[in-house]
Amino acid sequence: MYSDKVMAHFANPHNVGEITDADGIGKVGNPQCGDVMWLYIKVKDNILTDIKFKTFGCGAAIATSSMITDLAKGKTLEEAKKISRQDVADSLDGLPPTKMHCSNLAADALREAIKDYESKLASKAKAT
Amino acid sequence: MDHSATTRVLPEVFDAMTPFFLDKFGNSSSIHSFGREAKVALEDSRKHVASLLNADPTEIIFTSGGTESDNLAVKGVAMYKGKMKGHIITTKVEHHAILEPCEFLKRFGFEVTYIPVSSEGLIDPAEIERGIRNDTVLISVMMANNEIGTIQPIREIGRIAQSKSIPFHTDAVQAIGKLPIDVKADNIDLLSLSAHKFHGPKGVGVLYVRKGTKIEPILQGGGQERGLRSSTVNVAGAVGLGKAAEMARRDLEPTAEKMKRLRDKMLRAVPELIPRSYVNGHKTKRLVNNAHFRFDFIEGEGLILQLDFKGIAASTGSACSTGSLEPSHVLLALGLTHQQAHGSLRITLGRENTEEEVDYLLEVLPGVVSKLREISPFNESRPMGPSEGGSCVQ
Numbered sequence: 069m070y071s072d073k074v075m076a077h078f079a080n081p082h083n084v085g086e087i088t089d090a091d092g093i094g095k096v097g098n099p100q101c102g103d104v105m106w107l108y109i110k111v112k113d114n115i116l117t118d119i120k121f122k123t124f125g126c127g128a129a130i131a132t133s134s135m136i137t138d139l140a141k142g143k144t145l146e147e148a149k150k151i152s153r154q155d156v157a158d159s160l161d162g163l164p165p166t167k168m169h170c171s172n173l174a175a176d177a178l179r180e181a182i183k184d185y186e187s188k189l190a191s192k193a194k195a196t
Numbered sequence: 197m198d199h200s201a202t203t204r205v206l207p208e209v210f211d212a213m214t215p216f217f218l219d220k221f222g223n224s225s226s227i228h229s230f231g232r233e234a235k236v237a238l239e240d241s242r243k244h245v246a247s248l249l250n251a252d253p254t255e256i257i258f259t260s261g262g263t264e265s266d267n268l269a270v271k272g273v274a275m276y277k278g279k280m281k282g283h284i285i286t287t288k289v290e291h292h293a294i295l296e297p298c299e300f301l302k303r304f305g306f307e308v309t310y311i312p313v314s315s316e317g318l319i320d321p322a323e324i325e326r327g328i329r330n331d332t333v334l335i336s337v338m339m340a341n342n343e344i345g346t347i348q349p350i351r352e353i354g355r356i357a358q359s360k361s362i363p364f365h366t367d368a369v370q371a372i373g374k375l376p377i378d379v380k381a382d383n384i385d386l387l388s389l390s391a392h393k394f395h396g397p398k399g400v401g402v403l404y405v406r407k408g409t410k411i412e413p414i415l416q417g418g419g420q421e422r423g424l425r426s427s428t429v430n431v432a433g434a435v436g437l438g439k440a441a442e443m444a445r446r447d448l449e450p451t452a453e454k455m456k457r458l459r460d461k462m463l464r465a466v467p468e469l470i471p472r473s474y475v476n477g478h479k480t481k482r483l484v485n486n487a488h489f490r491f492d493f494i495e496g497e498g499l500i501l502q503l504d505f506k507g508i509a510a511s512t513g514s515a516c517s518t519g520s521l522e523p524s525h526v527l528l529a530l531g532l533t534h535q536q537a538h539g540s541l542r543i544t545l546g547r548e549n550t551e552e553e554v555d556y557l558l559e560v561l562p563g564v565v566s567k568l569r570e571i572s573p574f575n576e577s578r579p580m581g582p583s584e585g586g587s588c589v590q
Contacts, residue, residue, distance in 0.1 A: 100533075104573060124571075
């Protein structure tokens, strides 16, 4: 059983889409297991100014994707990195136990996207 | 449109049952008038079930439902007289109520052969015949599949089993009310059915046991149901089942014809209306009420929830709905990939569904699919890789 909040985010997910000139992209999950999440971020002055996602997966996968965009937008990179799977689940008033394991990928996707941004930044710094 | 999950108790069935809660509440084993009154009703129901199957009333054993009937058939026959070894033949697409008892018996020394199916879900009877060994104690093949609706060549399999004197069981839970059933013509020794799948109440079912079949009870106690199923009989439930059986038999032809027409409309329309959508299962050897589809790039649970928002109840074989990481074993047995199985949708009609309801589904389904495809990272130009990203267990 999903909470009302999960259902609300699933029915009307926030920040769906792609950012063509994204500063970082995080791709997590595996279609074989039924959940894949791609997260796009824009960063300015160490702050997440924009964030969008595309997700293949169940209701929980889509709701957690939507929730993390709300949680992370406007945060500094340090703050964003601290957002955990549990934080995402708590903000949605909880997830069914089976979904905590397989469909709660959003926090991982965000960290991957930030890692992507930081490694791009590092290689750019090296080049100059 | 999820009638393979369950059906509504018909008002006639409900009305037949209510006296057995309020006034005629006797125990059918008691010899006083309350008991006799219950017993008469119980035996009357038994007759209705028997005539639905072309069986003798003494061959009808009331149980708590399809799962118990399947367990009793598999364990009761395999373990007859305390045997702890032997060989069972079944299929890869059975209900868990067959597969799990088989796995249970394997732990005690039984061996099980799981016969594979074609890409349309059909069993080849020749494969059953090839699988038979000297120590084969039971063949169990479902009459029609609960997910994709494929109807198996039961009569032929029954003939093979009979020629080798091996008891033949069929799980007919999904077939009742949609297919004519004749246990004699089909050479069936044991047959499971469940009341709530054909407008009876939940919590009651039947195992048909042909006279002379060697079977042991799995519930010991007061010896009800010819000693095969101890426990005070659920009289009201059995009466409901009897009434539902009577109505299923009476209305089989017109209801099956109507469901078939609506089903065919869906099977034709969906692949035309929605790009990259496909029909799963067999074109003709298929339950009249079953339409099963799959859609590229999306996942089934989202589909079910979106349809639910529109007031439509349906089902999926996606892992996300099963509570495990594995999608439906039936869809995988057809040779579908995990990705394909995740994007599946099962629509199962009931006798009460109308053409307007089917039209409404066809009206909203394309929008629901494209809404989910907009959220999905995958599309025509960016198809799903076989193992995009990491492993399943995070």
